[in-house]
Amino acid sequence: MIATPKEFPGFWIFMYRVNPFQYVTKGLLATTLAGAPVHCADNEFLRFGSPPNVSCSEYMAPYLAGNHGYLSETGPSEQCLYCPSDTADDFLDKIGASYGQRWMNFGLIWVFVAFNVAAAFALYYIVRVPKRKKSEKEEAKVGMAKR
Secondary structure (H helix, E strand, C coil), X not given: CCCCHHHCCHXXXXXXXXXXXXXXXXXXXXXHHCCCECCCCHXXXXXXXXXXXXXXXXXXXXXXXXXXXXXEECCCCCCEEEECCCECHHHHHHHCCCHHHHHHHHHHHHHHHHHHHHHHHHHHHHHHCCCCCHHHHHHHHHHHHHC
């Protein structure tokens, strides 16, 4: 499972935000899983009984009107089977990924790339490019003044 900012203490929320891997992961998951149907395995269904003479769909209609998931009936007086997810969007919501943010995530990845390239060139210039000494600078100024 992917950790969300709610699960981190203070400083680590900052580290979560600046970590480019989260943008790659969320972008890929949102692009590939958005709208994908979910089919629960037999051990993933929530099992319960409905009141007598009431079908599972009648009993669960008010709940299903405001919640995700789907219902699978096994018979009129048998157990009701409820799967809490009907699309992968439920999972994406839990981790904070959204199909609408896929281009933002893609752009942020390129911001990280551009920043790192610029930082590498700046660091190279600061550390490796030879600097003139003060005496050379003063000589250059004197030479310019004589001309």
